[in-house]
Structures are given as C-alpha cells and as structure tokens.
Amino acid sequence: MTGSMKPPMLIAGAGIGGLAAALALVRQGYEVDVLEQATEIREIGAGIQFGPNGFKMMERLGLRDAADHLAVFPDDLILMDSVTSEEVTRIPVDQPFRDRFGYPYALIHRADLHKVLLDACRDTGRVRFHGGCKVESFEDDGDEVRVVTSRGDRFRGAAFIGADGLWSRTREAIVGDGRPRISGHIAYRAVLPIADVPEEYRRNAMILWAGPKNHLVQYPLRGGELFNLVAVFHSNRYEEGWNTEGDPQExxxxxxxxxxxxxxxxxxxxxxxxxxxxxRDPIRDWSRGRVTLLGDAAHPMLQYLAQGACMAIEDAVVLAETLQAHGGDVAAAFQEYQKVRYLRTGKCQMMARLYGEFYHADGVKRDLRNQMLASRTPAQAYEGLAWLYDGV
Ligand SMILES: Cc1cc2nc3c(=O)[nH]c(=O)nc-3n(C[C@H](O)[C@H](O)[C@H](O)COP(=O)(O)OP(=O)(O)OC[C@H]3O[C@@H](n4cnc5c(N)ncnc54)[C@H](O)[C@@H]3O)c2cc1C
Structure with a gap:
C-alpha cells in the first residue's frame, strides 16, 4: 500500500497492456500500482508483428528509439499458397510504405517489447510493482476503489484498470459475459536459432504459407539471430489451455x-x-464507475491481424489522455475512453476472424482468394490497410 496522500491508479496485470497503461498514466502525472499474479514480472512467448499504429503509440510513450532498436524491419509481407508453393501476393513494407503511414512495420520479440516497457516504467520511479498479487475482488464506493488479492493484500486507488488478459477476472465482475469463445484454431509456436534454418529459407520477410484449414508463418527476429515459426490449424480437440507443449505428430x-x-x-x-x-464478440460497454478494462480483457481477438498487442498499447495511450482531458472525473473519462475505442477494437475482432477464414480457405474459396489478390498493387494494399495502420 502506498504512503502517498493522493490515491494512485491501480492496474491488474503486467502484460504489454498493463505496462503500457502504467507508463502512459505516469506520463500524465499519476502514480501507479501494478498488481501481477505471477511472482516474477516477465513475458514469455515468441515474436509479434508490430504495425505502424503500434510505433505511433510507442512514440507517444517516448519509446520510439527503443522500439526501433528492437525491431527487424522486413522488406515484404508475403502470402504464399502452401499447396502449390506459389506466391499469391506481397505487400512491400519498405520506404514507400513508411512514407504512406509515417511509421515502419516491424518484427519484434515479445519479451524485448515487454522489457522496454518494464524498464521505462521502473525508470520513472512512479510505478510500484507487486508480484504474486492475484486480484480476487474489488469494490468501487464512488470515491475510490479498494482491491483485495487472493493472499489478502489490500490496495486503494482513484481507479482500477483490469489489464488482466483473456481470462480477465475484472471483466467477469463488471461485464459478466462468461468464458471466451474457443475458436477451434490451435497455434503452435517456436523460436529457433537462425543457424538451424537452411540458408534458402532465410528471408527478410514475414511469409505466411496459407493452406486448407492451416497456415504457417515465418519471420526473423532479434537482428536476424532468431527465426520465428507459428503453425496454426483447425482442431476441436482442445477445450482450453495455453502455452502447453504441442504434439509434433498432430x-x-x-x-x-x-x-x-x-x-x-x-x-x-x-x-x-x-x-x-x-x-470474444465485441462489446461497447466495458467500464463501471471507476473501473475499466484494457487490452485482451476488453477486446480479445484472434491473432490474424497481428494487432492484439498494438491495440492494448493504443488503449493505454487513449485511456491516459482521456483521463487527463477529464481532470479528476474518472468515471466520465472511462465512459469516454470506451466510446472512443469500441468500434476500432471491435472492427479488429471481426476482421481478425475474417482474415483467418481467408488464410485457411479451401476449394473454390481458395481459388477466389488467389485470383483476387494476384492483381492487387501495393498502393491498393496500403489503402485497404489504412483504417488500421493510420492509427488513432
Ligand atoms: C499466437 C499469437 C500470436 C500473436 N501475434 C501478435 C502480433 O503479431 N501482433 C500483436 O500486436 N499481437 C499479437 N498477439 C496478441 C497479443 O499477444 C495480445 O493481444 C497481448 O499480449 C495482450 O496483452 P494484455 O496485456 O492485454 O494481456 P496479457 O498479455 O494476457 O497480460 C495479462 C496479464 O495479467 C495477469 N493477470 C491475469 N489475471 C490476473 C489477476 N487476477 N490479477 C493480477 N494479474 C493477473 C497475467 O498474468 C498477465 O501478466 C498474438 C497472440 C497470440 C496468441
């Protein structure tokens, strides 16, 4: 518990969204307590693709140089037909792309992005991290929010932000719309040293091999030292679970x-x-009084647009700026924040599903996809993505 007279902002979850929110709030003059269920605050996982809208937000957080430093900048985003081994289409993400969107397209190790945010939070001296603190319940009395963790710690704050991910307990309490939707799609992920990859497969590109009911994504990471692979396929074998070991035979x-x-x-x-x-299906109302949601807790989406982390960082910046604009009126700020965000994030949730169908198309749908994309020019591709990459 803090000794400060002014109650701090409380955040559940030290993922990319929670850390970005903590930093954005500090930049607006707040003090922050971050409560994380894991004892150690760190990120696991593999690569993420980071669009120009993500860079725009990193710039607003004062982390543009750090983001540039982490990134591999690919030349192209390429869609291959994995049955015929033919190229379907490519989007160059070189200088004309940067000129169009003002920012680059990058491939970043998730742990590196998380560390940059964590270090930046620590450097401010105004974010207190509490590991091993699983938020169990909270109460909003209209003036402040009181949060209790599963081991009995108590925190008080001016507001409470649930950045507690896909299985958000905060969402359960304020939205109560049950468990997330199991898509029937499974992702297998691996990162390997580039030396293990035959030279002919090492390309400075994000390549998506699209097949019937499956796809494989490959790209380089960390200055080209690592090679990221994500294999996705349809299966109803699994109910839930994440980050468990996969079966190569399957x-x-x-x-x-x-x-x-x-x-x-x-x-x-x-x-x-x-x-x-x-x-989940999109919702428009994820705030109650002094409590709101952010990132996957608010709008979990399939990864086919490569935007979940980018959207969480956008949320963080918009939330902090909206709070600032509303002075001390937290409840009004949270209403405004969700109003500004729900259509954009909802569109990502819906478009991600559509992209999944598109990548996994079979039969005539596959022929149609390939035919439609074959004649697309880079300029047309850029305009098709402008709603997303122009950012907020
Ligand atoms: C296969 C795959 C590929 C992806 N690729 C991309 C990509 O290329 N680009 C992109 O932008 N996004 C991508 N994403 C999406 C991105 O990973 C997520 O959208 C993003 O990490 C969400 O961040 P978050 O902080 O909202 O949630 P999380 O990262 O889930 O963080 C939530 C945190 O809250 C903690 N927590 C949970 N419950 C509690 C509690 N009760 N109390 C305290 N703490 C709690 C958790 O331990 C965790 O640290 C991908 C996702 C997947 C699955």
Whole structure:
C-alpha cells in the first residue's frame, strides 16, 4: 500500500497492456500500482508483428528509439499458397510504405517489447510493482476503489484498470459475459536459432504459407539471430489451455499435403508451445464507475491481424489522455475512453476472424482468394490497410 496522500491508479496485470497503461498514466502525472499474479514480472512467448499504429503509440510513450532498436524491419509481407508453393501476393513494407503511414512495420520479440516497457516504467520511479498479487475482488464506493488479492493484500486507488488478459477476472465482475469463445484454431509456436534454418529459407520477410484449414508463418527476429515459426490449424480437440507443449505428430497430420518448404520448416522444430486460440464478440460497454478494462480483457481477438498487442498499447495511450482531458472525473473519462475505442477494437475482432477464414480457405474459396489478390498493387494494399495502420 502506498504512503502517498493522493490515491494512485491501480492496474491488474503486467502484460504489454498493463505496462503500457502504467507508463502512459505516469506520463500524465499519476502514480501507479501494478498488481501481477505471477511472482516474477516477465513475458514469455515468441515474436509479434508490430504495425505502424503500434510505433505511433510507442512514440507517444517516448519509446520510439527503443522500439526501433528492437525491431527487424522486413522488406515484404508475403502470402504464399502452401499447396502449390506459389506466391499469391506481397505487400512491400519498405520506404514507400513508411512514407504512406509515417511509421515502419516491424518484427519484434515479445519479451524485448515487454522489457522496454518494464524498464521505462521502473525508470520513472512512479510505478510500484507487486508480484504474486492475484486480484480476487474489488469494490468501487464512488470515491475510490479498494482491491483485495487472493493472499489478502489490500490496495486503494482513484481507479482500477483490469489489464488482466483473456481470462480477465475484472471483466467477469463488471461485464459478466462468461468464458471466451474457443475458436477451434490451435497455434503452435517456436523460436529457433537462425543457424538451424537452411540458408534458402532465410528471408527478410514475414511469409505466411496459407493452406486448407492451416497456415504457417515465418519471420526473423532479434537482428536476424532468431527465426520465428507459428503453425496454426483447425482442431476441436482442445477445450482450453495455453502455452502447453504441442504434439509434433498432430502437426504433421494437419499439414499433410502442404509443399516441401512448409514440411521442411515444420520438421526443424522438436519442441513446440501450443495455444488454444480464443476471442470474444465485441462489446461497447466495458467500464463501471471507476473501473475499466484494457487490452485482451476488453477486446480479445484472434491473432490474424497481428494487432492484439498494438491495440492494448493504443488503449493505454487513449485511456491516459482521456483521463487527463477529464481532470479528476474518472468515471466520465472511462465512459469516454470506451466510446472512443469500441468500434476500432471491435472492427479488429471481426476482421481478425475474417482474415483467418481467408488464410485457411479451401476449394473454390481458395481459388477466389488467389485470383483476387494476384492483381492487387501495393498502393491498393496500403489503402485497404489504412483504417488500421493510420492509427488513432
Ligand atoms: C499466437 C499469437 C500470436 C500473436 N501475434 C501478435 C502480433 O503479431 N501482433 C500483436 O500486436 N499481437 C499479437 N498477439 C496478441 C497479443 O499477444 C495480445 O493481444 C497481448 O499480449 C495482450 O496483452 P494484455 O496485456 O492485454 O494481456 P496479457 O498479455 O494476457 O497480460 C495479462 C496479464 O495479467 C495477469 N493477470 C491475469 N489475471 C490476473 C489477476 N487476477 N490479477 C493480477 N494479474 C493477473 C497475467 O498474468 C498477465 O501478466 C498474438 C497472440 C497470440 C496468441
């Protein structure tokens, strides 16, 4: 508990969203307590793609140089047909792309992005981290929020932000819309040293190998030292669970019929981590009084747009700026924040599902996809993505 006279802002969750929110709030003059259920505050996982809208927000947080430093900047985003091994389309993300959107497209290790945010929070001296603090309940009396953790710690703050992810307890309490939707799609992820990848497969590009009911994504990470692979397929075998070990045999079965490159890349991995992919239908109301949600807690989406982390950082910046604009009126600020955010994040939730269908198309749908994209120019591709990458 803080000794400060002015109650701080309380955040549940030290993921990318919670940390970005803590930093954005400090930049607006607040003190913050971050309560994280894990004893150690760190991020696991593999690579993420980071669009120009994410860079725009990192700039607003004063972390543009740090983000540039972490990033691999690919030349192209390429869609391949994994059955024929033919290129379907490519989006150059070189200088004309940067000129169009004002910011680059990058490939970043999730742990590196998390560390940059964590270090920046620590450097301010105004964010207190509390590991091993699982938020159990909270009470909003109209003047302040009191939070209790599962081991009995108590915190008081001017507001409480649930950045507690897909399985958010905060959401359960203020929205109460049950469990997330299990999509029936499974992701296997692995990162391997670039030396383990045959030279002909090392490309400075994000390549998505699209197959019937499956796809494989490959890209370089950390200055090209690492190689990131994400294999996704349809399966109703799993109920839930994330970051558990995957079964290579299942992967071989699901990707039977794909081309030699895909088979070779899949064969490079001995140990996969598995995620059961979930999302939710969009909602417009995720705030109650002095309590609100942020990131996956508010609008969990499938990863097909590569935007969940970017949206969490956008939320953080918008939330802090809205609070500032409303002076001390937290409840009004939280209403305004969700009003500004729900259509944009809801569109991402819906578009991500659509992109998933598109990538996994089979039969005539696959032929149609390939035909439609074959004649697309880079300029047309940029305009199609402008709603997203122009940012907030
Ligand atoms: C396969 C895959 C690929 C992806 N690729 C991309 C990509 O390329 N680009 C992109 O932008 N996004 C991507 N995403 C999405 C992105 O990872 C998430 O949207 C983002 O990490 C959400 O951040 P968050 O902080 O909201 O939630 P989380 O990262 O889930 O953090 C929530 C935190 O809250 C803590 N917590 C939970 N409950 C409690 C509690 N009761 N009390 C205290 N703490 C609690 C958790 O321990 C955790 O630290 C991908 C996701 C997946 C699954």
């Amino acid at each position: 992967l071989r079965e699901r990707f039977a019929g794909t081309c030699e490159t895909v088979q070779t890349l899949l064969g490079k991995i001995q140990t996969w981590r598995m995620w059961v992919l979930c999302d």
